[in-house]
Amino acid sequence: MATIYLGQKKYSYSIIRKPISSLRLRLKTPRSFIVSCPRLTPEFVINRFIKKNQNWIVIHSQKVPAKKIYKNLKNLVILGEEYQLQFVKTQRDSVIVSVLDKKIYVNISKDSNKHIKLVLEKKLRPLALKIIKQELELFAKKYGFSYGNVVVRNQSSRFGSCSSRGNLNFNWQIIFFPLDKFRHILLHELNHLKIKNHSSVFWNQLVIYDPNCKPNNLWLKKEGTKYFLF
Ligand SMILES: [Zn+2]
Structure with missing residues (x-):
């Protein structure tokens, strides 16, 4: 993963080399994108391609939804009722919804x-x-x-x-x-x-x-x- 400043914002990007005939750009998150290119494309051509498309990247990346990090979820609102989420690392997966104290206990075996x-x-x-x-x-x-x-x-x-x-x-x-x-x-x-x-x-x-x-x-x-x- 490389980084680049476009319009004063830092973006990270990855390069995927594959059997295609032209360079392609795909936005991933509001601050990252992927460049696909023919296998032997030199680095400077890729950089030039990114620079050429920088306005497009800056404008359209704002509309890309941020990837949801479920572990960072603090609460879930179900039919207008707020439930606090509590994550616990355990051996077995389970989710317990406690309507009484408005809590959802999420026990997870993998992070x-x-x-x-x-x-x-x-x-x-x-x-x-x-x-x-x-x-x-x-x-x-x-x-x-x-x-x-x-x-x-x-x-x-x-x-x-x-x-x-x-x-x-x-x-x-x-x-x-x-x-x-x-x-x-x-x-x-x-x-x-x-x-x-x-x-x-x-x-x-x-x-x-x-x-x-x-x-x-x-x-x-x-x-x-x-x-x-x-
Ligand atoms: Zn209908």
């Missing part, structure tokens, strides 16, 4: 970021499904819905969907949204059980279930994916 992510996700995903099912049950009783299977997925672009058979899918990470936004997503999909399209009939019905339907929907479009942690 790597990838491993911590895996352990956390393995526990939080079923928890999300449980929370979603509980909430759906309440709405079903209140408004008279009946649905099929409920599953959680990790679709990055969608929050939920409703199949023609009445099965409901949700992105498990919607539990990191504020409660009213979370509920809005569930009500949206429940509403699809009766109205398949997004016609005015659909929205007029949804606003009965969620009076803040419009601002909630807007918020989800603008902010939603920022809340995804995995």
Whole structure:
């Protein structure tokens, strides 16, 4: 890994030599990038290439999300409730969510970021499904819905969907949204059980279930994916 100053900011970069015919640039984090180049490219050509693209690097690197270091996470906000995270190095992996004292104990056998992510996700995903099912049950009783299977997925672009058979899918990470936004997503999909399209009939019905339907929907479009942690 080499370093270079571009626009008064220090960047680190790595060079990957491979059988390609031209130089390529890929941003990795807000302060690092990768240069891929043909195997025999001289150093000065690479440097010239970086300098030539420095404006592009400086501007676009600001938009690259920083890599999440899960061990540095201090807390997790689940449906607006803040849980403190406590990491402990142990023999066996486990995650204990204590609702009473609002703490999540994360016991990990390996320190790597990838491993911590895996352990956390393995526990939080079923928890999300449980929370979603509980909430759906309440709405079903209140408004008279009946649905099929409920599953959680990790679709990055969608929050939920409703199949023609009445099965409901949700992105498990919607539990990191504020409660009213979370509920809005569930009500949206429940509403699809009766109205398949997004016609005015659909929205007029949804606003009965969620009076803040419009601002909630807007918020989800603008902010939603920022809340995804995995
Ligand atoms: Zn929809």
